[in-house]
Amino acid sequence: MSVKQSDFAKAIFDAELAVPDGLCNPEGAPAGKRFSIYRNNVAVSLTEALEVTFPVIRTLVGDEFFKAMAGVFLRQHAPSSPMLMFYGAQMPAFLDSFQPVEHLGYLADVARIELALCRSYHAADTPPIDPQTLQTISPDRLLAARLELAPAVHLICSSWPAASLFHANSAPNIPSPKMQAEDVLITRPEFDPEVIKLPPGGGAFVGALQKGCTLGEAVKAAGISSGDFDLTEVLGLLLSGGAIIKIT
Numbered sequence: 090m091s092v093k094q095s096d097f098a099k100a101i102f103d104a105e106l107a108v109p110d111g112l113c114n115p116e117g118a119p120a121g122k123r124f125s126i127y128r129n130n131v132a133v134s135l136t137e138a139l140e141v142t143f144p145v146i147r148t149l150v151g152d153e154f155f156k157a158m159a160g161v162f163l164r165q166h167a168p169s170s171p172m173l174m175f176y177g178a179q180m181p182a183f184l185d186s187f188q189p190v191e192h193l194g195y196l197a198d199v200a201r202i203e204l205a206l207c208r209s210y211h212a213a214d215t216p217p218i219d220p221q222t223l224q225t226i227s228p229d230r231l232l233a234a235r236l237e238l239a240p241a242v243h244l245i246c247s248s249w250p251a252a253s254l255f256h257a258n259s260a261p262n263i264p265s266p267k268m269q270a271e272d273v274l275i276t277r278p279e280f281d282p283e284v285i286k287l288p289p290g291g292g293a294f295v296g297a298l299q300k301g302c303t304l305g306e307a308v309k310a311a312g313i314s315s316g317d318f319d320l321t322e323v324l325g326l327l328l329s330g331g332a333i334i335k336i337t
Contacts, residue, residue, distance in 0.1 A: 135163045138173040143180060143203050146196060148258045158187065174207065195249035198273075202255050202284060205243035205275040209282035212241035217331035223324070226336070232305035236298050237335035238327075241277035244295050246270075252286035276330025285326055290318030295327075 136159040140147055147155040166179045181204065184190060184197040217239065223231065245251060252273040253266030272292025274285040287295070293314035297307035311318040327333050 132160065132163060134173070135168065135176060136160070138176045139163075139180070142174070142177045142207050143200055145203060145255055145258045146180075146184075146200055149193070149196065149199065149254075150190065154189075158189070161187070174211065178204065180204065195247070195251060195254055198245060198247040198249050198251040199254055201245045201247075202251055202273055202275070205245060206282050206284065209241040209243055209275050209277050212239070212277065215239045215241075215334045217328070218333050218336060220328045222336065223328075232303065232308070234304050235301060235337045236304060236327075236333050237337065238295075238298060238332050239277070239334045241275070241282060242295075242299075242330075242332045243275040244292060244299065245273040245275075246292045246296070247273060252284055255284055274326065274330070274332075276327070276332045278329065278331040283330065285330065287326070288317075288319060288322055290315035291323045291326070294318065294320075294323055 136156060139159045139162065140155070143155075150158065162177075162180065162183055165183070168176050169178075170176070181197040181200045184200055190196050226234065248270050250266040250269055250271050252271050255273075257263040257265055272287040272295075274287050274291065274295060275282050276285065277283070290311035294307045294311035297310040298304075302310065308318070308320055311320075311323075
């Protein structure tokens with residue numbers, strides 16, 4: 090009797106399921122022990138992949154809890170790609186609905202930052218514009234221009250101090266942040282991506298640029314979002330992060 094691929098896959102990701110019927114070793118004997126070893130190896134490999142992608146989440150909840158949580162996650166979300174570096178895309182949504190961490194509302198957004206870092210690291214290389222280019226364009230023309238951002242750029246608008254929590258749990262001697270909303274910019278100026286807390290209005294500005302708005306429209310969106318918006322400061326962050334790759 091042959092083993093259905095669907096039954097095999099379900100059993101691999103759920104240790105509570107029995108060994109699929111018809112699974113035999115090369116000698117024709119039941120292969121329950123071999124299957125259990127293989128199932129355990131798969132779980133260990135996926136857990137290790139999650140630990141690599143979400144080190145700050147692991148720090149926030151503790152190693153033992155993270156491993157247990159990863160076991161629940163991998164039973165619900167099998168890999169959709171053979172590239173384990175991209176495993177865990179559903180983690181933010183999982184954390185939003187995982188009852189044991191419902192009192193830690195910020196976890197999902199910290200996970201979004203860590204996912205964005207992974208995607209930014211593996212994004213295509215695109216040369217940034219020369220910062221001096223902006224000085225050669227008249228203000229009226231610049232406000233009507235569209236700025237194209239690099240594939241490595243990501244934006245997370247959080248109701249929590251997600252960037253500050255990320256930094257506080259990534260390096261020593263960083264004080265705990267105030268519980269307030271933060272807009273987070275991920276850029277990759279060279280080889281490694283960076284996590285930047287945007288100033289007031291920065292999230293609305295970058296979000297408008299990502300939607301294809303002109304610079305003037307993005308400034309208006311940022312001004313509506315925050316009366317304290319500083320265009321020079323945010324443009325400086327984008328330029329220093331190598332985030333702008335084209336002006337149209």
